Amino acid sequence: MTLRRLLKTVALVAAVLLCALLLWLWREPYRVVLGDYTRQRLVAGLGRNAAQVDDHRWVYAYNDEAPANAPTVVMVHGFTGGKENWYLLAQRLRGRYRVFVPDLPGWGESERKRGADYGFVAQNDRVARFIEQVARKPGSPVVLLGHSMGGGIAALTAARHPRDVDRVALFNSAGVRFKDNVFGREVLEGKNPFAVSDAASLKHYLGILFYDERAKPVIPWPADDIYIERRKREAAFEQSVLDKIGRGDERFLPGDEAVRIGQPALLLWCRQDAVIDASALELFAVRLPQAQRVLLDGCGHMSVMEQPDAVAEAVDQLIAKGTPR
Template identity: 75%
Template sequence: MRLRRSLKTAALLAAVLLGALAWWLWRDPYRVVLADYARQRAVAGLTRNAAQVGDHRWVYAYNDEAPPGAPTVVMVHGFTGSKENWYPLAQRLRGRYRLFAPDLPGWGESERKAGADYGFLAQSERVARFIQQVAHQPGSELVLLGHSMGGGIVALSAARHPQDVDRVGLFDAAGVRFQDNAFGLAVLRGRNPFAVFDAASLRRYLDIVFYDDAAKPYIPWPASRIYIDRRKRDAAFEQAVLDKIGRGEERFLPGSQAARIRQPVLLLWCRQDAVIDPSALELYAAQLPQAQRALLDGCGHMSIVERPAAAADAVNRLIAKGQAR
Protein backbone atom coordinates (compact mmCIF):
# COMPACT_ATOMS: atom_id res chain seq x y z
CA MET A 1 0.00 0.00 0.00
CA ARG A 2 2.75 2.44 0.96
CA LEU A 3 4.65 1.60 -2.27
CA ARG A 4 1.54 2.32 -4.37
CA ARG A 5 1.10 5.70 -2.67
CA SER A 6 4.77 6.54 -3.34
CA LEU A 7 4.41 5.60 -7.01
CA LYS A 8 1.27 7.70 -7.34
CA THR A 9 3.02 10.64 -5.70
CA ALA A 10 6.01 10.28 -8.03
CA ALA A 11 3.70 10.05 -11.06
CA LEU A 12 1.83 13.15 -9.94
CA LEU A 13 5.05 15.10 -9.45
CA ALA A 14 6.28 14.00 -12.88
CA ALA A 15 3.01 15.11 -14.46
CA VAL A 16 3.22 18.49 -12.73
CA LEU A 17 6.84 18.97 -13.86
CA LEU A 18 6.04 17.98 -17.44
CA GLY A 19 3.08 20.32 -17.44
CA ALA A 20 5.21 23.17 -16.13
CA LEU A 21 7.85 22.46 -18.77
CA ALA A 22 5.25 22.38 -21.55
CA TRP A 23 3.79 25.71 -20.35
CA TRP A 24 7.28 27.24 -20.10
CA LEU A 25 8.12 26.19 -23.66
CA TRP A 26 4.70 27.21 -24.98
CA ARG A 27 5.30 30.74 -23.72
CA ASP A 28 8.66 30.93 -25.52
CA PRO A 29 9.69 27.93 -27.68
CA TYR A 30 13.07 29.57 -28.38
CA ARG A 31 14.05 28.51 -24.87
CA VAL A 32 14.88 25.12 -26.39
CA VAL A 33 17.67 26.79 -28.39
CA LEU A 34 18.75 28.90 -25.41
CA ALA A 35 19.00 25.78 -23.28
CA ASP A 36 21.48 24.28 -25.73
CA TYR A 37 23.40 27.57 -25.79
CA ALA A 38 23.62 27.33 -22.00
CA ARG A 39 25.06 23.84 -22.36
CA GLN A 40 27.66 25.13 -24.85
CA ARG A 41 28.50 28.01 -22.53
CA ALA A 42 29.09 25.62 -19.63
CA VAL A 43 31.37 23.45 -21.77
CA ALA A 44 33.38 26.55 -22.71
CA GLY A 45 33.66 27.53 -19.04
CA LEU A 46 31.83 30.83 -19.47
CA THR A 47 29.23 32.64 -17.39
CA ARG A 48 26.27 34.66 -18.65
CA ASN A 49 25.73 38.23 -17.53
CA ALA A 50 23.94 41.40 -18.62
CA ALA A 51 24.59 45.12 -18.40
CA GLN A 52 22.95 48.36 -19.45
CA VAL A 53 25.42 50.13 -21.72
CA GLY A 54 24.19 53.37 -23.20
CA ASP A 55 20.60 52.92 -24.37
CA HIS A 56 20.80 49.13 -24.86
CA ARG A 57 20.78 46.15 -22.54
CA TRP A 58 23.68 43.87 -23.47
CA VAL A 59 23.90 40.15 -22.70
CA TYR A 60 27.38 38.66 -22.73
CA ALA A 61 29.38 35.59 -21.76
CA TYR A 62 32.59 35.98 -19.81
CA ASN A 63 35.36 34.24 -17.94
CA ASP A 64 37.78 36.10 -15.65
CA GLU A 65 39.74 33.14 -14.29
CA ALA A 66 43.03 34.57 -15.50
CA PRO A 67 46.27 35.65 -13.82
CA PRO A 68 46.37 39.19 -12.41
CA GLY A 69 47.06 41.71 -15.16
CA ALA A 70 46.30 39.20 -17.94
CA PRO A 71 45.10 40.72 -21.22
CA THR A 72 41.37 41.15 -21.74
CA VAL A 73 39.95 39.69 -24.96
CA VAL A 74 36.64 41.03 -26.29
CA MET A 75 35.11 39.03 -29.16
CA VAL A 76 32.52 40.58 -31.52
CA HIS A 77 30.34 38.32 -33.67
CA GLY A 78 29.13 38.77 -37.24
CA PHE A 79 25.90 39.18 -39.21
CA THR A 80 23.18 36.73 -38.07
CA GLY A 81 25.69 35.54 -35.46
CA SER A 82 25.82 35.69 -31.69
CA LYS A 83 28.20 35.34 -28.78
CA GLU A 84 27.94 31.54 -29.09
CA ASN A 85 30.02 31.64 -32.29
CA TRP A 86 33.07 32.43 -30.14
CA TYR A 87 32.68 29.60 -27.63
CA PRO A 88 35.03 27.11 -29.37
CA LEU A 89 37.80 29.73 -29.46
CA ALA A 90 37.03 30.99 -25.94
CA GLN A 91 37.36 27.47 -24.59
CA ARG A 92 40.93 27.37 -25.89
CA LEU A 93 41.81 30.83 -24.52
CA ARG A 94 40.24 30.32 -21.10
CA GLY A 95 42.58 30.65 -18.14
CA ARG A 96 45.15 32.76 -19.99
CA TYR A 97 43.03 35.89 -20.57
CA ARG A 98 39.93 37.64 -19.31
CA LEU A 99 37.26 36.84 -21.90
CA PHE A 100 34.13 38.71 -23.00
CA ALA A 101 31.83 37.59 -25.82
CA PRO A 102 28.80 39.90 -26.09
CA ASP A 103 25.70 39.73 -28.22
CA LEU A 104 25.77 42.97 -30.18
CA PRO A 105 22.74 45.21 -29.64
CA GLY A 106 20.02 44.02 -31.99
CA TRP A 107 21.30 40.45 -32.04
CA GLY A 108 21.08 37.34 -29.90
CA GLU A 109 19.84 38.05 -26.39
CA SER A 110 20.79 41.74 -26.39
CA GLU A 111 18.17 44.44 -26.74
CA ARG A 112 16.84 45.56 -30.12
CA LYS A 113 15.11 48.91 -30.56
CA ALA A 114 12.73 49.70 -33.40
CA GLY A 115 14.22 52.25 -35.77
CA ALA A 116 17.71 52.16 -34.21
CA ASP A 117 20.85 52.24 -36.35
CA TYR A 118 22.73 48.91 -36.33
CA GLY A 119 25.26 49.73 -39.03
CA PHE A 120 29.04 49.58 -38.81
CA LEU A 121 29.58 53.03 -37.34
CA ALA A 122 26.82 53.02 -34.73
CA GLN A 123 27.78 49.56 -33.53
CA SER A 124 31.47 50.48 -33.35
CA GLU A 125 30.61 53.30 -30.96
CA ARG A 126 28.51 50.92 -28.86
CA VAL A 127 31.40 48.43 -28.72
CA ALA A 128 33.72 51.20 -27.52
CA ARG A 129 31.27 52.01 -24.72
CA PHE A 130 30.98 48.33 -23.80
CA ILE A 131 34.77 48.15 -23.48
CA GLN A 132 34.91 51.28 -21.35
CA GLN A 133 32.06 50.29 -19.04
CA VAL A 134 32.24 46.48 -18.82
CA ALA A 135 35.52 45.03 -20.09
CA HIS A 136 38.14 47.64 -19.19
CA GLN A 137 40.48 46.80 -16.36
CA PRO A 138 43.41 49.07 -15.42
CA GLY A 139 46.73 47.42 -16.16
CA SER A 140 45.20 44.91 -18.57
CA GLU A 141 45.79 45.14 -22.32
CA LEU A 142 42.58 45.12 -24.35
CA VAL A 143 42.55 42.76 -27.33
CA LEU A 144 39.55 43.33 -29.62
CA LEU A 145 38.59 40.53 -32.02
CA GLY A 146 35.87 40.70 -34.68
CA HIS A 147 34.44 38.16 -37.08
CA SER A 148 32.77 39.04 -40.41
CA MET A 149 30.47 42.05 -39.79
CA GLY A 150 32.04 42.15 -36.33
CA GLY A 151 35.43 42.56 -37.99
CA GLY A 152 34.25 45.72 -39.73
CA ILE A 153 32.85 47.00 -36.45
CA VAL A 154 36.10 46.21 -34.63
CA ALA A 155 38.21 47.95 -37.28
CA LEU A 156 36.22 51.13 -36.74
CA SER A 157 36.31 50.85 -32.94
CA ALA A 158 40.10 50.41 -32.98
CA ALA A 159 40.62 53.25 -35.47
CA ARG A 160 38.34 55.72 -33.70
CA HIS A 161 39.13 54.77 -30.07
CA PRO A 162 42.83 53.83 -30.02
CA GLN A 163 43.09 54.67 -26.32
CA ASP A 164 40.73 51.78 -25.53
CA VAL A 165 42.20 49.07 -27.78
CA ASP A 166 45.75 47.68 -27.60
CA ARG A 167 45.61 44.85 -30.15
CA VAL A 168 43.20 43.97 -32.95
CA GLY A 169 42.12 40.72 -34.62
CA LEU A 170 40.09 40.72 -37.84
CA PHE A 171 38.66 37.31 -38.76
CA ASP A 172 37.07 37.00 -42.23
CA ALA A 173 36.22 40.66 -41.82
CA ALA A 174 33.67 42.60 -43.86
CA GLY A 175 34.18 46.20 -44.87
CA VAL A 176 36.30 46.11 -48.06
CA ARG A 177 35.50 45.62 -51.77
CA PHE A 178 36.68 42.04 -52.10
CA GLN A 179 36.70 40.00 -55.30
CA ASP A 180 33.19 39.28 -56.58
CA ASN A 181 31.59 36.05 -55.40
CA ALA A 182 28.02 34.73 -55.38
CA PHE A 183 27.38 36.01 -51.86
CA GLY A 184 28.58 39.55 -52.52
CA LEU A 185 26.72 39.86 -55.82
CA ALA A 186 23.49 38.68 -54.19
CA VAL A 187 23.85 41.33 -51.47
CA LEU A 188 24.41 44.05 -54.08
CA ARG A 189 21.24 42.91 -55.85
CA GLY A 190 19.26 43.53 -52.67
CA ARG A 191 18.99 39.95 -51.47
CA ASN A 192 19.90 38.37 -48.14
CA PRO A 193 21.87 35.21 -48.98
CA PHE A 194 21.73 34.24 -45.29
CA ALA A 195 17.91 34.30 -45.16
CA VAL A 196 16.37 31.29 -43.41
CA PHE A 197 12.67 30.50 -43.83
CA ASP A 198 12.46 26.71 -44.14
CA ALA A 199 14.55 23.54 -43.76
CA ALA A 200 16.07 23.88 -47.24
CA SER A 201 17.17 27.48 -46.70
CA LEU A 202 18.64 26.52 -43.31
CA ARG A 203 20.76 23.86 -45.03
CA ARG A 204 21.79 26.37 -47.70
CA TYR A 205 22.75 28.93 -45.03
CA LEU A 206 24.97 26.40 -43.25
CA ASP A 207 26.52 25.32 -46.56
CA ILE A 208 27.42 28.94 -47.36
CA VAL A 209 29.11 29.72 -44.06
CA PHE A 210 30.78 26.34 -43.42
CA TYR A 211 33.19 24.51 -45.69
CA ASP A 212 34.16 21.73 -43.29
CA ASP A 213 31.17 19.39 -42.99
CA ALA A 214 32.48 18.03 -39.70
CA ALA A 215 32.17 21.48 -38.12
CA LYS A 216 28.60 22.18 -39.23
CA PRO A 217 26.24 22.31 -36.26
CA TYR A 218 23.63 19.60 -35.97
CA ILE A 219 20.25 21.15 -35.22
CA PRO A 220 17.69 18.41 -34.53
CA TRP A 221 13.94 18.88 -34.52
CA PRO A 222 12.26 20.67 -32.76
CA ALA A 223 15.20 23.05 -32.28
CA SER A 224 15.55 23.39 -36.07
CA ARG A 225 11.89 24.42 -36.42
CA ILE A 226 12.17 26.89 -33.55
CA TYR A 227 15.38 28.39 -34.99
CA ILE A 228 13.76 28.73 -38.44
CA ASP A 229 10.76 30.51 -36.94
CA ARG A 230 13.08 32.94 -35.13
CA ARG A 231 15.00 33.71 -38.31
CA LYS A 232 11.74 34.28 -40.21
CA ARG A 233 10.70 36.84 -37.61
CA ASP A 234 14.12 38.51 -37.96
CA ALA A 235 14.00 38.72 -41.77
CA ALA A 236 13.10 42.42 -41.97
CA PHE A 237 15.75 43.32 -39.38
CA GLU A 238 18.42 41.35 -41.26
CA GLN A 239 17.54 43.15 -44.51
CA ALA A 240 17.71 46.53 -42.79
CA VAL A 241 21.19 45.77 -41.44
CA LEU A 242 22.35 44.56 -44.86
CA ASP A 243 21.07 47.81 -46.35
CA LYS A 244 23.53 49.60 -44.05
CA ILE A 245 26.60 47.35 -44.11
CA GLY A 246 26.31 45.68 -47.51
CA ARG A 247 24.69 48.22 -49.81
CA GLY A 248 24.84 51.58 -48.04
CA GLU A 249 27.42 54.33 -47.82
CA GLU A 250 29.10 52.64 -44.83
CA ARG A 251 29.85 49.35 -46.57
CA PHE A 252 33.54 50.15 -47.18
CA LEU A 253 34.06 52.49 -44.23
CA PRO A 254 35.94 49.89 -42.13
CA GLY A 255 38.49 49.33 -44.90
CA SER A 256 39.06 53.03 -45.50
CA GLN A 257 39.38 53.75 -41.78
CA ALA A 258 41.70 50.78 -41.16
CA ALA A 259 44.71 52.88 -42.17
CA ARG A 260 44.25 54.78 -38.90
CA ILE A 261 44.87 51.62 -36.88
CA ARG A 262 48.36 51.74 -35.39
CA GLN A 263 47.96 48.86 -32.93
CA PRO A 264 49.34 45.36 -33.62
CA VAL A 265 46.87 43.51 -35.85
CA LEU A 266 46.04 39.92 -36.78
CA LEU A 267 44.34 39.20 -40.12
CA LEU A 268 42.94 35.67 -40.24
CA TRP A 269 40.96 34.13 -43.11
CA CYS A 270 40.04 30.73 -44.46
CA ARG A 271 41.01 29.98 -48.05
CA GLN A 272 37.55 28.53 -48.83
CA ASP A 273 35.55 31.46 -47.41
CA ALA A 274 32.50 31.80 -49.70
CA VAL A 275 31.17 34.89 -47.89
CA ILE A 276 34.04 37.36 -47.46
CA ASP A 277 36.42 36.30 -50.21
CA PRO A 278 40.04 35.81 -49.04
CA SER A 279 41.07 38.66 -51.35
CA ALA A 280 39.79 40.86 -48.51
CA LEU A 281 42.80 39.82 -46.41
CA GLU A 282 45.20 41.52 -48.83
CA LEU A 283 42.98 44.60 -49.08
CA TYR A 284 43.11 45.02 -45.32
CA ALA A 285 46.82 44.18 -45.28
CA ALA A 286 47.49 47.02 -47.72
CA GLN A 287 46.14 49.40 -45.07
CA LEU A 288 47.81 47.58 -42.16
CA PRO A 289 51.49 46.92 -42.91
CA GLN A 290 52.06 45.91 -39.27
CA ALA A 291 49.58 43.04 -39.49
CA GLN A 292 50.32 39.39 -38.88
CA ARG A 293 48.57 37.24 -41.49
CA ALA A 294 47.10 33.77 -41.23
CA LEU A 295 45.40 32.06 -44.19
CA LEU A 296 43.98 28.71 -43.11
CA ASP A 297 43.09 25.89 -45.48
CA GLY A 298 40.14 23.51 -45.44
CA CYS A 299 37.67 25.90 -43.82
CA GLY A 300 35.11 28.50 -44.85
CA HIS A 301 33.64 31.66 -43.39
CA MET A 302 33.36 30.31 -39.84
CA SER A 303 37.08 30.11 -39.11
CA ILE A 304 36.50 30.53 -35.37
CA VAL A 305 34.28 27.43 -35.33
CA GLU A 306 35.92 25.33 -38.04
CA ARG A 307 39.52 25.91 -36.93
CA PRO A 308 39.38 27.14 -33.32
CA ALA A 309 42.77 25.65 -32.34
CA ALA A 310 44.56 27.42 -35.20
CA ALA A 311 42.66 30.62 -34.44
CA ALA A 312 43.65 30.40 -30.77
CA ASP A 313 47.31 29.90 -31.73
CA ALA A 314 47.13 33.02 -33.92
CA VAL A 315 45.59 35.05 -31.09
CA ASN A 316 48.29 33.87 -28.71
CA ARG A 317 50.95 34.99 -31.20
CA LEU A 318 49.28 38.37 -31.59
CA ILE A 319 49.27 38.90 -27.85
CA ALA A 320 52.78 37.53 -27.30
CA LYS A 321 54.48 39.46 -30.09
CA GLY A 322 52.17 42.16 -31.33
CA GLN A 323 54.32 42.87 -34.36
CA ALA A 324 54.25 42.18 -38.07
CA ARG A 325 55.71 38.94 -39.28
Protein backbone atom coordinates in the same frame (compact mmCIF):
# COMPACT_ATOMS: atom_id res chain seq x y z
CA MET B 1 3.06 6.62 3.72
CA THR B 2 3.12 3.31 1.86
CA LEU B 3 5.54 2.75 -0.99
CA ARG B 4 2.65 2.66 -3.48
CA ARG B 5 1.28 6.03 -2.29
CA LEU B 6 4.80 7.51 -2.38
CA LEU B 7 5.30 6.38 -5.98
CA LYS B 8 1.92 7.83 -6.95
CA THR B 9 2.84 11.15 -5.35
CA VAL B 10 6.19 11.26 -7.12
CA ALA B 11 4.52 10.44 -10.44
CA LEU B 12 1.93 13.18 -9.90
CA VAL B 13 4.58 15.78 -9.07
CA ALA B 14 6.60 14.72 -12.12
CA ALA B 15 3.52 15.03 -14.35
CA VAL B 16 2.76 18.51 -12.99
CA LEU B 17 6.35 19.63 -13.57
CA LEU B 18 6.33 18.19 -17.09
CA CYS B 19 3.10 20.03 -17.90
CA ALA B 20 4.56 23.25 -16.54
CA LEU B 21 7.68 22.77 -18.67
CA LEU B 22 5.65 22.09 -21.81
CA LEU B 23 3.52 25.19 -21.16
CA TRP B 24 6.65 27.27 -20.64
CA LEU B 25 8.12 26.04 -23.92
CA TRP B 26 4.82 26.44 -25.76
CA ARG B 27 4.72 30.10 -24.82
CA GLU B 28 8.30 30.66 -26.05
CA PRO B 29 9.59 27.68 -28.12
CA TYR B 30 12.94 29.38 -28.78
CA ARG B 31 13.88 28.45 -25.22
CA VAL B 32 14.71 25.01 -26.63
CA VAL B 33 17.49 26.60 -28.70
CA LEU B 34 18.57 28.83 -25.83
CA GLY B 35 18.81 25.76 -23.64
CA ASP B 36 21.35 24.20 -25.97
CA TYR B 37 23.26 27.49 -26.13
CA THR B 38 23.43 27.37 -22.34
CA ARG B 39 24.87 23.86 -22.52
CA GLN B 40 27.53 25.04 -24.98
CA ARG B 41 28.42 27.99 -22.76
CA LEU B 42 28.83 25.80 -19.69
CA VAL B 43 31.01 23.35 -21.61
CA ALA B 44 33.20 26.31 -22.60
CA GLY B 45 33.55 27.29 -18.94
CA LEU B 46 31.82 30.64 -19.33
CA GLY B 47 29.45 32.50 -17.06
CA ARG B 48 26.58 34.71 -18.23
CA ASN B 49 25.82 38.28 -17.25
CA ALA B 50 23.97 41.37 -18.41
CA ALA B 51 24.77 45.08 -18.23
CA GLN B 52 23.08 48.32 -19.17
CA VAL B 53 25.45 50.29 -21.39
CA ASP B 54 23.97 53.65 -22.31
CA ASP B 55 20.56 52.93 -23.88
CA HIS B 56 20.95 49.19 -24.55
CA ARG B 57 20.96 46.14 -22.32
CA TRP B 58 23.82 43.81 -23.27
CA VAL B 59 23.96 40.08 -22.51
CA TYR B 60 27.41 38.53 -22.53
CA ALA B 61 29.34 35.39 -21.68
CA TYR B 62 32.59 35.74 -19.78
CA ASN B 63 35.41 34.11 -17.85
CA ASP B 64 37.51 36.21 -15.47
CA GLU B 65 39.66 33.42 -14.05
CA ALA B 66 43.02 34.66 -15.32
CA PRO B 67 46.31 35.79 -13.75
CA ALA B 68 46.56 39.36 -12.50
CA ASN B 69 46.93 41.88 -15.34
CA ALA B 70 46.27 39.19 -17.98
CA PRO B 71 45.01 40.68 -21.26
CA THR B 72 41.27 41.12 -21.72
CA VAL B 73 39.95 39.54 -24.93
CA VAL B 74 36.64 40.94 -26.28
CA MET B 75 34.98 39.03 -29.14
CA VAL B 76 32.52 40.65 -31.59
CA HIS B 77 30.32 38.33 -33.69
CA GLY B 78 29.16 38.68 -37.28
CA PHE B 79 25.91 39.18 -39.21
CA THR B 80 23.15 36.75 -38.08
CA GLY B 81 25.62 35.41 -35.52
CA GLY B 82 25.88 35.63 -31.76
CA LYS B 83 28.15 35.09 -28.81
CA GLU B 84 27.77 31.32 -29.28
CA ASN B 85 29.94 31.48 -32.43
CA TRP B 86 32.94 32.22 -30.20
CA TYR B 87 32.55 29.54 -27.54
CA LEU B 88 35.06 27.07 -29.03
CA LEU B 89 37.71 29.79 -29.22
CA ALA B 90 36.82 31.21 -25.80
CA GLN B 91 37.24 27.75 -24.29
CA ARG B 92 40.80 27.64 -25.64
CA LEU B 93 41.71 31.12 -24.39
CA ARG B 94 40.11 31.17 -20.93
CA GLY B 95 42.44 30.83 -17.99
CA ARG B 96 45.25 32.67 -19.77
CA TYR B 97 43.15 35.75 -20.59
CA ARG B 98 40.05 37.48 -19.33
CA VAL B 99 37.33 36.69 -21.90
CA PHE B 100 34.20 38.73 -22.73
CA VAL B 101 31.83 37.52 -25.46
CA PRO B 102 28.76 39.75 -25.95
CA ASP B 103 25.73 39.61 -28.15
CA LEU B 104 25.83 42.91 -30.02
CA PRO B 105 22.86 45.23 -29.43
CA GLY B 106 20.11 44.17 -31.82
CA TRP B 107 21.28 40.55 -31.90
CA GLY B 108 20.89 37.44 -29.78
CA GLU B 109 19.83 38.10 -26.21
CA SER B 110 20.89 41.75 -26.18
CA GLU B 111 18.33 44.51 -26.51
CA ARG B 112 16.99 45.76 -29.84
CA LYS B 113 15.22 49.09 -30.15
CA ARG B 114 12.72 49.86 -32.88
CA GLY B 115 14.18 52.29 -35.40
CA ALA B 116 17.70 52.23 -33.91
CA ASP B 117 20.82 52.19 -36.09
CA TYR B 118 22.78 48.91 -36.08
CA GLY B 119 25.33 49.70 -38.79
CA PHE B 120 29.11 49.80 -38.51
CA VAL B 121 29.35 53.35 -37.18
CA ALA B 122 26.72 53.07 -34.45
CA GLN B 123 27.90 49.65 -33.30
CA ASN B 124 31.57 50.62 -33.08
CA ASP B 125 30.71 53.38 -30.62
CA ARG B 126 28.63 50.92 -28.59
CA VAL B 127 31.49 48.40 -28.51
CA ALA B 128 33.86 51.09 -27.24
CA ARG B 129 31.41 51.92 -24.45
CA PHE B 130 31.02 48.21 -23.59
CA ILE B 131 34.79 47.94 -23.24
CA GLU B 132 34.94 51.05 -21.06
CA GLN B 133 32.06 50.14 -18.77
CA VAL B 134 32.15 46.34 -18.61
CA ALA B 135 35.31 44.69 -19.91
CA ARG B 136 38.21 47.02 -19.14
CA LYS B 137 40.29 46.40 -16.04
CA PRO B 138 43.19 48.68 -14.98
CA GLY B 139 46.50 47.13 -15.99
CA SER B 140 44.87 44.68 -18.43
CA PRO B 141 45.41 45.45 -22.14
CA VAL B 142 42.34 45.00 -24.35
CA VAL B 143 42.52 42.67 -27.36
CA LEU B 144 39.52 43.16 -29.66
CA LEU B 145 38.58 40.28 -31.98
CA GLY B 146 35.99 40.76 -34.73
CA HIS B 147 34.51 38.20 -37.11
CA SER B 148 32.81 39.12 -40.42
CA MET B 149 30.50 42.08 -39.70
CA GLY B 150 32.12 42.14 -36.27
CA GLY B 151 35.49 42.55 -37.96
CA GLY B 152 34.28 45.70 -39.65
CA ILE B 153 33.00 46.97 -36.31
CA ALA B 154 36.29 46.06 -34.60
CA ALA B 155 38.33 47.85 -37.27
CA LEU B 156 36.35 51.05 -36.75
CA THR B 157 36.57 50.73 -32.97
CA ALA B 158 40.36 50.34 -33.09
CA ALA B 159 40.67 53.29 -35.49
CA ARG B 160 38.26 55.66 -33.72
CA HIS B 161 38.78 54.62 -30.09
CA PRO B 162 42.50 53.77 -29.88
CA ARG B 163 42.61 54.29 -26.08
CA ASP B 164 40.08 51.46 -25.70
CA VAL B 165 41.84 48.91 -27.92
CA ASP B 166 45.47 47.80 -27.47
CA ARG B 167 45.43 45.04 -30.10
CA VAL B 168 42.95 44.12 -32.81
CA ALA B 169 42.27 40.98 -34.87
CA LEU B 170 40.03 40.80 -37.93
CA PHE B 171 38.75 37.36 -38.93
CA ASN B 172 37.06 36.96 -42.35
CA SER B 173 36.22 40.63 -41.96
CA ALA B 174 33.73 42.78 -43.84
CA GLY B 175 34.58 46.29 -44.94
CA VAL B 176 36.57 46.16 -48.20
CA ARG B 177 35.70 45.59 -51.87
CA PHE B 178 36.80 41.98 -52.19
CA LYS B 179 36.80 39.88 -55.36
CA ASP B 180 33.29 39.31 -56.73
CA ASN B 181 31.50 36.16 -55.62
CA VAL B 182 27.91 34.93 -55.54
CA PHE B 183 27.34 36.17 -52.00
CA GLY B 184 28.53 39.70 -52.76
CA ARG B 185 26.50 39.97 -55.95
CA GLU B 186 23.31 38.87 -54.20
CA VAL B 187 23.81 41.46 -51.46
CA LEU B 188 24.24 44.22 -54.03
CA GLU B 189 21.08 43.01 -55.80
CA GLY B 190 19.10 43.65 -52.61
CA LYS B 191 18.92 40.03 -51.44
CA ASN B 192 19.87 38.49 -48.11
CA PRO B 193 21.93 35.39 -48.97
CA PHE B 194 21.73 34.34 -45.31
CA ALA B 195 17.92 34.42 -45.18
CA VAL B 196 16.31 31.33 -43.60
CA SER B 197 12.65 30.53 -44.22
CA ASP B 198 12.51 26.72 -44.49
CA ALA B 199 14.62 23.58 -44.22
CA ALA B 200 16.15 24.05 -47.68
CA SER B 201 17.25 27.64 -46.98
CA LEU B 202 18.65 26.60 -43.58
CA LYS B 203 20.77 23.96 -45.32
CA HIS B 204 21.88 26.57 -47.89
CA TYR B 205 22.76 29.05 -45.11
CA LEU B 206 24.97 26.55 -43.31
CA GLY B 207 26.49 25.50 -46.62
CA ILE B 208 27.59 29.08 -47.35
CA LEU B 209 29.10 29.52 -43.90
CA PHE B 210 30.98 26.25 -43.48
CA TYR B 211 33.43 24.43 -45.72
CA ASP B 212 34.35 21.66 -43.26
CA GLU B 213 31.34 19.35 -42.88
CA ARG B 214 32.66 18.10 -39.53
CA ALA B 215 32.39 21.60 -38.04
CA LYS B 216 28.91 22.30 -39.36
CA PRO B 217 26.42 22.44 -36.46
CA VAL B 218 23.69 19.81 -36.31
CA ILE B 219 20.27 21.24 -35.46
CA PRO B 220 17.94 18.34 -34.59
CA TRP B 221 14.15 18.43 -34.50
CA PRO B 222 12.37 20.31 -32.98
CA ALA B 223 15.15 22.90 -32.61
CA ASP B 224 15.48 23.22 -36.40
CA ASP B 225 11.84 24.20 -36.88
CA ILE B 226 12.00 26.59 -33.93
CA TYR B 227 15.17 28.20 -35.28
CA ILE B 228 13.62 28.57 -38.75
CA GLU B 229 10.56 30.34 -37.32
CA ARG B 230 12.82 32.69 -35.39
CA ARG B 231 14.86 33.56 -38.49
CA LYS B 232 11.68 34.20 -40.50
CA ARG B 233 10.69 36.79 -37.90
CA GLU B 234 14.16 38.32 -38.15
CA ALA B 235 14.04 38.81 -41.93
CA ALA B 236 13.13 42.52 -41.93
CA PHE B 237 15.77 43.36 -39.31
CA GLU B 238 18.46 41.45 -41.20
CA GLN B 239 17.63 43.34 -44.40
CA SER B 240 17.80 46.67 -42.57
CA VAL B 241 21.30 45.86 -41.31
CA LEU B 242 22.43 44.72 -44.77
CA ASP B 243 21.15 48.02 -46.15
CA LYS B 244 23.70 49.69 -43.87
CA ILE B 245 26.74 47.41 -43.97
CA GLY B 246 26.38 45.69 -47.35
CA ARG B 247 24.80 48.22 -49.68
CA GLY B 248 24.99 51.61 -48.00
CA ASP B 249 27.60 54.32 -47.58
CA GLU B 250 29.16 52.51 -44.62
CA ARG B 251 30.01 49.27 -46.42
CA PHE B 252 33.68 50.16 -47.12
CA LEU B 253 34.22 52.45 -44.15
CA PRO B 254 36.10 49.84 -42.07
CA GLY B 255 38.66 49.39 -44.85
CA ASP B 256 38.94 53.13 -45.45
CA GLU B 257 39.60 53.87 -41.79
CA ALA B 258 41.86 50.87 -41.16
CA VAL B 259 44.79 53.05 -42.25
CA ARG B 260 44.36 54.86 -38.92
CA ILE B 261 44.92 51.69 -36.89
CA GLY B 262 48.35 51.90 -35.29
CA GLN B 263 47.94 49.06 -32.82
CA PRO B 264 49.37 45.57 -33.32
CA ALA B 265 46.98 43.68 -35.58
CA LEU B 266 46.12 40.24 -36.91
CA LEU B 267 44.38 39.40 -40.20
CA LEU B 268 43.06 35.84 -40.45
CA TRP B 269 41.07 34.27 -43.30
CA CYS B 270 40.13 30.90 -44.71
CA ARG B 271 41.06 30.13 -48.29
CA GLN B 272 37.62 28.62 -49.00
CA ASP B 273 35.55 31.51 -47.60
CA ALA B 274 32.45 31.76 -49.84
CA VAL B 275 31.12 34.85 -48.05
CA ILE B 276 33.99 37.34 -47.80
CA ASP B 277 36.51 36.19 -50.37
CA ALA B 278 40.08 35.65 -49.15
CA SER B 279 41.21 38.47 -51.44
CA ALA B 280 39.99 40.76 -48.65
CA LEU B 281 42.97 39.72 -46.51
CA GLU B 282 45.47 41.43 -48.80
CA LEU B 283 43.21 44.47 -49.21
CA PHE B 284 43.23 44.94 -45.45
CA ALA B 285 46.96 44.15 -45.31
CA VAL B 286 47.77 47.13 -47.54
CA ARG B 287 46.07 49.32 -44.94
CA LEU B 288 47.59 47.46 -41.97
CA PRO B 289 51.26 46.82 -42.86
CA GLN B 290 52.02 45.91 -39.23
CA ALA B 291 49.48 43.08 -39.19
CA GLN B 292 50.32 39.41 -38.89
CA ARG B 293 48.67 37.55 -41.78
CA VAL B 294 47.26 34.04 -41.47
CA LEU B 295 45.52 32.22 -44.34
CA LEU B 296 44.06 28.90 -43.25
CA ASP B 297 43.22 26.06 -45.61
CA GLY B 298 40.26 23.70 -45.35
CA CYS B 299 37.77 26.10 -43.79
CA GLY B 300 35.16 28.59 -44.96
CA HIS B 301 33.68 31.73 -43.45
CA MET B 302 33.48 30.38 -39.90
CA SER B 303 37.19 30.15 -39.14
CA VAL B 304 36.56 30.60 -35.41
CA MET B 305 34.40 27.47 -35.35
CA GLU B 306 36.06 25.37 -38.04
CA GLN B 307 39.68 25.77 -36.86
CA PRO B 308 39.58 27.14 -33.30
CA ASP B 309 42.99 25.70 -32.40
CA ALA B 310 44.72 27.53 -35.24
CA VAL B 311 42.82 30.73 -34.46
CA ALA B 312 43.76 30.50 -30.77
CA GLU B 313 47.41 30.06 -31.71
CA ALA B 314 47.24 33.15 -33.93
CA VAL B 315 45.68 35.18 -31.10
CA ASP B 316 48.44 34.01 -28.75
CA GLN B 317 51.02 35.20 -31.28
CA LEU B 318 49.30 38.58 -31.63
CA ILE B 319 49.35 39.08 -27.86
CA ALA B 320 52.92 37.83 -27.40
CA LYS B 321 54.66 39.27 -30.45
CA GLY B 322 52.39 41.81 -32.14
CA THR B 323 54.12 45.07 -33.03
CA PRO B 324 52.51 48.47 -33.65
CA ARG B 325 52.72 50.35 -36.90
